[in-house]
Amino acid sequence: MEHLKIVASAQQLPEHQVTNQELSHIMDTNDDWIFSRTGIHQRHIVTTENTSDLATSVAKQLLDKSGMTADSLDFIIVSTMSPDSLSPSTAAIVQGAIGATSAFAFDLSAACSGFVYGLSVATSLLSTRYRRGLVIGSEVLSKLVDWQDRTTAVLFGDGAAGVLVETTTENIGLLGEQLRTYGNKGDNLLAGQFANKNPFAGEISPVDPYFHQNGREVYNFATREVPEVLQAALEEAEVSADDVDYYLLHQANARIVTSIAKRFGQPTDKFPTNMAQNGNTSAASIGLLLNELVVSGKVHAGQTIAFVGFGGGLTVGAQIWKI
Ligand code: ACO
CATH class of the missing domain: 3.40.47.10 (Thiolase/Chalcone synthase)
Structure with a gap:
């Protein structure tokens, strides 16, 4: 068993919300169809932010909440299928933005399993010589949505959330x-x-x-x-x-x-x-x-x-x- 602690959690959702009703004005759909099949009523959609903006906000909140400094981080993993770019990685952009000068950073691509796969990689890293890191799932899926296609456009939303993890002597993990x-x-x-x-x-x-x-x-x-x-x-x-x-x-x-x-x-x-x-x-x-x-x-x-x-x-x- 790895002795590993989830020290803090944080999230960033774009302010703009789009209801099913609003979608029904731009495509042939309705709240009844969407809600009865998916349980979705609304989603947050970015107006100006990209994936790294959401992830950077989460990273800053994680440091604030846990009282840690950026330079105490050993690694930053951003799980995403909608990165800002293939290079630099979204995680590298976050690392630069928060000044985590001792941290290595990389993106992990495992779609909707990304948060769990990210935590798994973090657990492995923390069983070696690393002591503290961030695992953030961040997505601007609205970039990947064909807004003419009602079969997918109604399903997805934008947002980011993550955790600060570190090694511990407590019997948890x-x-x-x-x-x-x-x-x-x-x-x-x-x-x-x-x-x-x-x-x-x-x-x-x-x-x-x-x-x-x-x-x-x-x-x-x-x-x-x-x-x-x-x-x-x-x-x-x-x-x-x-x-x-x-x-x-x-x-x-x-x-x-x-x-x-x-x-x-x-x-x-x-x-x-x-x-x-x-x-x-x-x-x-x-x-x-x-x-x-x-x-x-x-x-x-x-x-x-x-x-x-x-x-x-x-x-x-x-x-x-x-x-
Ligand atoms: N509004 C109204 N009607 C619609 C819409 C819509 N938004 N979308 C499709 N329809 C119509 C279809 O055209 C079809 O009409 P037809 O019978 O006249 O051809 C009818 O509704 C039924 O369509 P289906 O696709 O068969 O609907 P289904 O009941 O399968 O529901 C859904 C579709 C909600 C996508 C469901 O299959 C589902 O939830 N699948 C799982 C998706 C999922 O879990 N993805 C997770 C991974 S995502 C990731 O990894 C990033």
Whole structure:
């Protein structure tokens, strides 16, 4: 067991909110369809900020809340599928902006599993010679949305959230985890494709940078694979489903969350949701949920918490923490 402490959590949501009603003015959709299928009522959409702006705000808040200085950080991981650019990485931009001169920084691409994969990498780093770091999920998915496509445009939102983690002598930390990738199913969720237009390229197949997903397939994948991965994480942690205080699942779809709660025979209030306000924020969603629950006092030290991400790749990650 790694002795690792989540010292602080923080979030940054863009101020501008877009309701389902507003979307119905720009595409053929309605609140009833969106809410009944997804549980989403509204989402936050940036007006001026990019992914690194949201992540930098989270990083500054994490330092403020934990009373740490930027130069005490050893690393910064930003999990994102919507970086400002491929180079510099969003994490490097954050590192420069906050002056974390001793920290190395890199982006991690695991779509909606990004927060869980990021925490896993942080745990490994903290078992070596590093002592403190940030894991931030930050997304401006509105850059990747085709605003003419009602099948995807209604699903996603922008936002960022993260945690400051460090080594501790307390008997807490990551109890068990399972990370899985199903690359043979990757075509079911595409975004950010580039066409190679080099002068030597043959026929260029048409690609566009926008989201394309086989929603049904992703839905079936999530309800089939996520329970299996979560069960394996619980077994590794030697924790029963009843012993988990809260299950913080990626917020893609309220029906997926309800179905998983049912599979484990758990009350739905142990599976909190916030997609109604935020939509699907990919790598940011679990951190947003965590921060909300910490601020409200529902999640606190001494509890057992599960983090479960799933999405593009396709990827799944489940972790059981004693916090
Ligand atoms: N408004 C109104 N009608 C719509 C909309 C809309 N926004 N979008 C689609 N429709 C229509 C379709 O055109 C279709 O009409 P038709 O029957 O006349 O052809 C009908 O509604 C049903 O469409 P489906 O796609 O079959 O709807 P479904 O019930 O599967 O719901 C949804 C779609 C909500 C996307 C669901 O499949 C889902 O939630 N999938 C999981 C997505 C997910 O979890 N993604 C997570 C990963 S995201 C990541 O990793 C970044």
